[in-house]
Amino acid sequence: MMTAIAIDDEPKAIQVIQHHISKMDSVMLLSHFYNAKDAMSFLKQNPVDLIFLDINMPHMSGLEMLNDLQLKPQVIFTTAYTEFAIESYDYNAIDYLLKPFEFDRFQMAIHKAEERINNLKKQKDFFFIKDGFKTIKIEFQDILFVKGSGNYLDIVTKEKKYTPRMTFVELIEKIPSSKFVRIHQSYLINILNIDKIENNKVYIGTHQIPISNRYKEGFFKRLNLE
The missing domain is CATH 3.40.50.2300 (Response regulator)
Structure with missing residues (x-):
């Protein structure tokens, strides 16, 4: 029910x-x-x-x-x-x-x-994207963050970056909300891969991702940091 x-x-x-x-x-x-x-x-x-x-x-x-x-x-x-x-x-x-x-x-x-x-x-631990003429399987745990740009996304994983023609709305339908959070109009991150948070930035490996004021409060609440 x-x-x-x-x-x-x-x-x-x-x-x-x-x-x-x-x-x-x-x-x-x-x-x-x-x-x-x-x-x-x-x-x-x-x-x-x-x-x-x-x-x-x-x-x-x-x-x-x-x-x-x-x-x-x-x-x-x-x-x-x-x-x-x-x-x-x-x-x-x-x-x-x-x-x-x-x-x-x-x-x-x-x-x-x-x-x-x-x-x-029924959602599984992975989803598929179209990358050119190929269909790519992506594991949720491998995603570091996603950057949006119009009708395209940069999905950055531990191994490489994919740029499918897809919007944030379409992606959010596929991924588990328990693992991912929006921290900026243009960025969605995998909570499990955060290394540290400092000076309004999230550090994931060598990447520095800005936290915008619009999403900051909700992000910190998700991490129990309010």
Whole structure:
């Protein structure tokens, strides 16, 4: 069974989600929140598989919340605004439910979530990338860090560097969030390969990788250094 929370500043919207979930056996709603900050505090101690997330909320929007989260659950956006639909793809959202949504449409989104989450739980210790005309197998443990540049990534391993045509969003679907963390808009690192942290830089072997202010707090929390 999937675990979930709902975040929306409108009580009626929360009630609709609760009502729909009460008809289903595949998802359990652990809690609900009327603002993003309370939800983030909960998630630090209680990881979940899925969040139902409103976008346009006071103080902190749903998109701002996702930017601040290091361990990101799967997301189903629930919103009254169509203009965020395209941007939601940047967050690899499972679905985008436009309020008011009926049970059948909600059920469809839940089925999508089940499929993705089950596939992630079957994830192995490696993944494949296309490198030119070759298909390369990469072990997670061998990755030192990843640098993003537009539609391409530099995946730096212990032995060599690969540059597949791939975005961070596509990569994050393939790798375990327990081992990797974003420390900069352009850098994702393997926590297991960190040698030291000094002067707002992570040292991995001979590489020095900058830690940006945007990701610093979340990174240190992941390492229990807050």
